[in-house]
Amino acid sequence: MSATPALHWFCGGNPVWALPYGEAPADLFLSLDSDARPWVVTRLLGQYLRDGDGQTLSSETLWSWNLTRRLQGLLGVTAASLDRHQVVEARCGNADCGEGLDLELDLADFCCLEAPATIDFETRDGQVVRLRVPTGTDQLGWLEHWSFQLPEWSDLVATLVETVNEAPPAPSWRPEPDWLEALSAALAEADPLTDLALETDCIECGQATTVALDLEGYVLERLRHRQAHLFDQVHAIASTYHWSEAEIMSLPAERRHAYLRRVDGEESW
Numbered sequence: 001m002s003a004t005p006a007l008h009w010f011c012g013g014n015p016v017w018a019l020p021y022g023e024a025p026a027d028l029f030l031s032l033d034s035d036a037r038p039w040v041v042t043r044l045l046g047q048y049l050r051d052g053d054g055q056t057l058s059s060e061t062l063w064s065w066n067l068t069r070r071l072q073g074l075l076g077v078t079a080a081s082l083d084r085h086q087v088v089e090a091r092c093g094n095a096d097c098g099e100g101l102d103l104e105l106d107l108a109d110f111c112c113l114e115a116p117a118t119i120d121f122e123t124r125d126g127q128v129v130r131l132r133v134p135t136g137t138d139q140l141g142w143l144e145h146w147s148f149q150l151p152e153w154s155d156l157v158a159t160l161v162e163t164v165n166e167a168p169p170a171p172s173w174r175p176e177p178d179w180l181e182a183l184s185a186a187l188a189e190a191d192p193l194t195d196l197a198l199e200t201d202c203i204e205c206g207q208a209t210t211v212a213l214d215l216e217g218y219v220l221e222r223l224r225h226r227q228a229h230l231f232d233q234v235h236a237i238a239s240t241y242h243w244s245e246a247e248i249m250s251l252p253a254e255r256r257h258a259y260l261r262r263v264d265g266e267e268s269w
């Protein structure tokens with residue numbers, strides 16, 4: 001197996017290049033567990049995503065992206081590192097069934113969506129509330145503000161409100177509780193990847209079912225497996241040749257794989 005080349009991908013409607021994760025020495029040291037997810041995603045995108053000209057993207061840029069665009073970048077890194085075709089294990093949600101389902105996903109299918117920067121929500125009494133579709137910066141603000149407790153829904157939504165009837169809201173302004181359902185639905189429609197709902201037919205009961213998928217959590221878990229696989233490779237070579245971690249990781253990926261084939265007892269040629 002040779003190193004995977006950079007993958008041409010789309011992110012927020014713009015072309016980008018995604019680099020494979022799990023082949024280079026630095027990949028062994030990238031922490032995927034020690035921080036909250038938004039930090040992990042920004043770190044991964046900063047290291048493994050390039051703009052259309054092949055340039056690194058600054059962390060300021062990556063934080064400013066909406067959640068759909070950040071997730072599209074992460075899907076690109078996953079596709080470059082593993083495969084754009086993934087099989088997700090889920091369960092049928094219909095009563096009395098609960099059969100296991102294998103959902104086949106093509107990560108490239110999620111690249112063409114473009115989330116708007118803002119949405120206008122009209123209340124029953126005729127007010128127009130303009131909300132920002134959440135960005136990485138919003139996530140960062142929520143993490144800093146509510147590090148020890150879960151936020152009230154109305155407090156969280158208030159951080160996204162830009163105007164009410166075209167004027168900036170007072171700091172104490174909060175959405176009415178009975179707006180919750182419609183407002184949440186409007187935000188979810190603008191940012192459908194964050195809480196993805198996949199429609200499928202269950203083979204067992206023959207009924208349609210909807211599977212809720214945390215796509216970001218799923219691909220981060222796949223990348224953690226990729227890193228665990230890299231540790232396995234180092235362990236296998238170190239156990240046989242007694243080289244240090246630094247020596248093993250300084251080998252080009254193709255030579256590392258050539259040694260691994262011999263460790264596994266495969267033919268040398």
Ligand SMILES: [Zn+2]
Binds near residue numbers: 202207
């Ligand atoms: Zn079923």
